[in-house]
Amino acid sequence: MSLTEATPPAAPMRGAEQVEGLLEVLAERAARPLEEARALPGAFYTNEALYELEIEKIWRQSWIRVGRVEELAQPGDFIKRDIAGEPILITRGADGEIRALSRVCQHRFMDVLAECEGQKGNAETFACPYHKWTYGLDGKLQGAAHMNKSNLYQRTKDDIALPTFTTAVWQGFVFVNLDADPAPLSDLTDQIEPRLGNYDISEWRLADRIIWGEVEANWKIGMENGREAYHHIGTHLNSLEAMWPAHMVDFDEVASSDFFFARMFVSPEAAGGQEDGHHLQPLLLPGAPNLTAYERSFVTVAGLYPGFILVPGPDATLTITFLPTGPTSHYAELDILVHESALSDPELTEKVAEYREWLTSVNGEDAKAQADVQIALTTRTNVDGGPLSHLEVAVQTFQRYLAKKLVD
Ligand code: FES
Ligand SMILES: [Fe+2]
Structure with missing residues (x-):
């Protein structure tokens, strides 16, 4: 069967009566091998009853x-x-x-x-x-x-x-869980911490925060966008692709579906030098000490589901936080952290301001892309979801996370 044969829905799938069918689709797609992986149907990003279920089963328990x-x-x-x-x-x-x-x-x-x-x-x-x-x-x-x-x-x-x-506090980040008796945060962070190598984010300090505010897109569109670099060749063609080409992103294979962990390697053409055979990430802010040449050749992207993306890099650790505000909107904010050793740099304020300007521009590209997707999802044509690239492996990991939380 082709991807476009399914009968277009007669009306937007917003009601509770569609949720059971959507969850069946979710369970089936989440179980596919990567070579057969497929995006979720558009109704996952518009259905109001599904959104309420996500609030109860994900956001109030994480x-x-x-x-x-x-x-x-x-x-x-x-x-x-x-x-x-x-x-x-x-x-x-x-x-x-x-x-x-x-x-x-x-x-x-x-x-x-x-x-x-x-x-x-x-x-x-x-x-x-x-x-x-x-x-x-x-x-x-x-x-x-x-x-x-x-x-x-x-x-x-x-x-x-x-x-x-x-x-709970982990590496200087404060977390809250609305559940009356939550599993320890360490169940998740113990799986991530060893992968961070010489990065210890408790040594880093909040230098600036971009309160982006409302993005007119379902929170899952935001999280999916943040977990794949495939869109560097489109959305970020003139910003990120030259530095971190989509095809040079390496994902850790993880047994758990509660997080993803990837490394975005700097392209040889954009590198700021070479050491021990590694192309080094150029630095805008003062670099952190104690990182190996290998660790200075990439930026890590770690997603702690449901709404936190941690991006440690040699000179700046960035975080992106998503919070749902409705079926078709979410709140976003971005933190810029610098290593404590950088606090004595007399030009830190100017350098952070420059970094903020760059980050604001890049995130503007992301926010626009997410909102454009949400607008397109008002369609009544077939939006059953296309095949996923191997570069979107973490999008499928996210499907497994959603299935575990919503279906199991
Ligand atoms: S004092 Fe708080 S509602 Fe009256
Ligand atoms: Fe992006």
Whole structure:
């Protein structure tokens, strides 16, 4: 059967009645050998009921990166985050503990940071803007005005607190899991850490953040785009392809479907020299010490599903974070980290600014490509999914991840 024989759907597949059929397709495609691998049908990126299922089975049960420990260096430092619709507040307590708290006031449900415009700050307490119930950095209620005639309040006030979620820190990245009893983050990171060689990202510092904001594309379009370099020959023909040609990307074979790990080798033509037979990555920022010549010949791309891509390179470690905001949109932000030894470089600020400009331009190409795909998916023609290249092996790994989470 040809790929185009299937009958075009009469209407967009947005309803719950399609989900069972979509999951059957997912299970079948995820099980194929790479030589038979095929993209998922377009309805995977538009179906609203499937999106709700992903929120429940993936986003509310996975480790989600929310920031860096250096953003929570001092007691009172806090980060404001929304994870799949759940309003979260991450704090560093007076006791030094990092906690993830719900931002939903226990009185009548106001977001306690509703009037906090930024993404982070420092505070001793959090006063709900509605009726000023006040919570500590540990989430416990500290006081409330005009409640002296409520016997119920007087009896229960010591037990009133913002609900907490589980946190974990790996190599300086802070993660939150909304699940009540999650598997340890180390189940995932223990598989990735040995592959990083001499990279230890806890030695790196957040130098800049690009808050990209909303991308008008399903979160899976973002993650799939971030896990293949095949599109370097199209989307990034004039930006990345010369430096990291699509055909020079090497994927680790991984038994687990929870992550992918690839190395993008620099092309000989774009190299900034040679050492021990390796073409070296040219450096824009001060390079990290202790990397071998081999480790300076590529940029790593490691995807920790569902929404975090870690890209350690010899002079800059980049991270890309995706968070779903709806069936056809997601939030994206990109961090630029430099090795701690680079902090003394007197020109670091200018160099980071230059790197940011380059990265903004490249990510603009990606964001446009993702949004263009989503717009095209409003079609009612056949969009059953074409064959995948071997350069898209991690797209199929992602199918296996989705099948494990949604079907099994
Ligand atoms: S809703 Fe927060 S104090 Fe009333
Ligand atoms: Fe890209």
